[in-house]
Amino acid sequence: MRLPQEIIRDKRDGRALSEADIAGFIGGLTAERVTEGQAAAFAMAVFFRGLALDERLALTRAMRDSGTVLEWDLPGPILDKHSTGGVGDTVSLSLGPLVAACGGFVPMISGRGLGHTGGTLDKLASIPGYDVTPGLDRFRAVVRETGCAIIGQTAELAPADRRLYAIRDVTGTVESLDLITASILSKKLAAGLGGLVMDVKAGSGAFMARDEDARALATSIVTVANAAGLPTRALLTDMDAPLASAAGNAVEVAYAVDYLTGRAREPRFHAVTMALCAEMLVLGRLATDRADAEARLQAALDTGAAAEIFGRMVSALGGPSDFPEASERHLPRAPVVRPVAAEHAGTVEAVDTRAVGLAVIGLGGGRTRPQDDIDPRVGFSGLVRPGDRLGAGDPLGTVHAADAAAAERAAVALRAAYRIGETVPAAREAVIERVG
Known part of the structure; x- marks a missing residue:
């Protein structure tokens, strides 16, 4: 295979990669001949430059073929x-x-x-x-x-x-x-x-x-x-x-x-x-x-x-x-479980859903590094939806946290993720469309 850095350089500069280049790079990644830094550089080059359809297919197949491909003999569709x-x-x-x-x-x-x-x-x-x-x-x-x-x-x-x-x-x-x-x-x-x-x-x-x-x-x-x-x-x-x-x-x-x-x-x-x-x-x-x-x-x-x-x-x-x-009885429970009150009355106009996900990570329910442990107990339940009408002090949801300080930080983040006003948002279908 060509040197990993040459493959990275080509993609960084917007040149198409051959099937052999992609297979070689992925084979090197599997065998740990490609370093973590090189893999990160490759991912960033692809992020900015993109792949053509044939490159995308080659990458998919190379990653599939980096290990075992299962075969089944079952009395129904897989x-x-x-x-x-x-x-x-x-x-x-x-x-x-x-x-x-x-x-x-x-x-x-x-x-x-x-x-x-x-x-x-x-x-x-x-x-x-x-x-x-x-x-x-x-x-x-x-x-x-x-x-x-x-x-x-x-x-x-x-x-x-x-x-x-x-x-x-x-x-x-x-x-x-x-x-x-x-x-x-x-x-x-x-x-x-x-x-x-x-x-x-x-x-x-x-x-x-x-x-x-x-x-x-x-x-x-x-x-x-x-x-x-x-x-x-x-x-x-x-x-x-x-x-x-x-x-x-x-x-x-x-x-x-x-x-x-x-x-x-x-x-x-x-x-x-x-x-x-x-x-x-x-x-x-x-x-x-x-x-x-x-x-x-x-x-x-x-x-x-x-x-x-x-x-x-x-x-x-x-x-x-x-x-x-x-x-x-079997699932782990957080030691601190408390409602997060809305600060004023109104209708939920919008939710910054990404911010809700980041708040879960802030509680310890996700990772900032691959080696991080996760606290399975933490998160939110009872979250309200766009269009819901709330009174002042009504719960936006319930926070499940490891301690009181984490619960308060998460409550602040959850309130910031909700926009409450007087406009009823337009309804959006749960299933938007079908492709293929």
Whole structure:
């Protein structure tokens, strides 16, 4: 391979990289011949200069081929969903069991928190005993036995992406359309999927805040995935406010359990979850159309089949055997839990959703360095939404914190993230549009 610095120089100066250059650089990254500094420089060069479609496809394939590519022999379609990330986006925990309850198999390879967004892996790690990085044999067995398993990248699956993912998180290169596309699809291609549905977020809490940027990312992912042989569809969904009324790790797991068991089902979260699941069922030919799919999914919720599968998955991966029924007893609790009062009456006009995510990180619920530990107990619950009417002193939400000082700092940050006035904001659909 050419010297890594020469490849970086070419991309820095806007020249196209060959497939051999990209494969060599990613091979060097996997074998640790490419340093962390060189990987960071490469990510920054790509961030500013971008990749053409053939470069993007080459990067995706090279990252996929940096490790094992799974093959499955199961009596149903192998399906998955991926979100570009947001705040309060705990859909994966509900979606996997729902699709499995309808006959699909969902081997979901998820990531840790990235930037201001929460990570599915960090949420699951708040469940005592849950093994987020099992070996491939155990992963295969759990998918076969329960219909779904949500885990992190193992050493065998797309190891180049795992290394680059951590570097992007702390070098300001998270938002690159090219790197997001390659990161997502390398993992999904390595998982041996037969179909993928993308949840591409748009709004103040998304990496792509503008609809047109989110649409460009969705188009990129759908185009590259289909070119790589993976049938893929995408939905643009709203992230102008936290999707769930909870943001954190353990608090979002509790929210997902409440959703699956029927204790609480908020309309916007339900709409996004059902839309994504329905696309998966149609893509996997488990339903004739989206209406048929939604009827099957609602039955899986109403009968408790999806909640049962979630419980079996948690138990099979080392968690408590009675988790859905007794999640409050098993999940860690923050020592300080208090409401955050609105300072004056009015209507919630807007939410700086990214600021809410950063407030969770400030509580200790996210990372500023790859090696940072996460406090699974902290976050927010009961968050109000745009359009909600509040009186002076009514809660914007409830903060879960490690101590009183952290709770007060988070309360200040949460108040600053909400704009309260007298204008009722225009309603925005939870599902904005479909791509592909």
